[in-house]
Amino acid sequence: MERVTIRPAGPEDIPAIVAMLADDPLGATRESPEDLAPYRRAYDRLRSDPHQFLVVADREGEVVGTLQLTIVPGLSRKGSTRSIIEGVRVHRSERGRGLGARLVEWAVEESRRQDCHLVQLTSDAARPDAHRFYERLGFTGSHVGFKMQLGPA
């Protein structure tokens, strides 16, 4: 694990990130790795927002993991800033070696640096292994995560 660095994602990392998003039972139905144009537009939106941190885990030049961290100021809890983790993915070849934990721990430390008082994320109810993973890292599954898809208006 010592040769893995966590660094901001560059535009050259987009194909590797999308491949990881798609290589997943839920992601396979939702992603389009054959057409990167929408991902490049989304990357530009991310890079123009100073409260977004898209990072990759880089093992000697190969992208082996990714995660997105969003910093959200707010009034509740005495004006606490919170952070939200999304899109945690680890390359198939690296699973079971602690890289997911290292990515999430990076996000928690970055959240502290950004003066956040709370880190949160949602995990699909169909991923019990992920739930145990987050509990081991110190998260509490205290909430229900609600989602609504918006179709074309």
Added chain:
Amino acid sequence: MERVTIRPAGPEDIPAIVAMLADDPLGATRESPEDLAPYRRAYDRLRSDPHQFLVVADREGEVVGTLQLTIVPGLSRKGSTRSIIEGVRVHRSERGRGLGARLVEWAVEESRRQDCHLVQLTSDAARPDAHRFYERLGFTGSHVGFKMQLGPA
């Protein structure tokens, strides 16, 4: 309900918003309405972030509800932008009259205007009434919401 307008929160609305955040079984233990300084600092952070929408429901000059909407770009789901709803509160005097639904419907419509493909939120597992409320509005409680408090470093 026709005399209620939903508008951006101004600094003059902070005391009324904080009073609503505190007037809640969970919020009572987490808020400090006697000291507004941290809320004013948080308000300034919110207003400087173009992806944050803090709104109030205003009934003829009186603040009777509030909600925060955050726009989050991302690579997953073909580069979809999503939105996150936080801090939904309705004044005690207005409960049961549909104002909460109107606030959330505003957030959903604003999310469409911002080209979001997904709206999400988390609700404490201790709020079953809130869960039924979000299900009636078309949300699906498909995820587990994990949180981690960050103490002083």
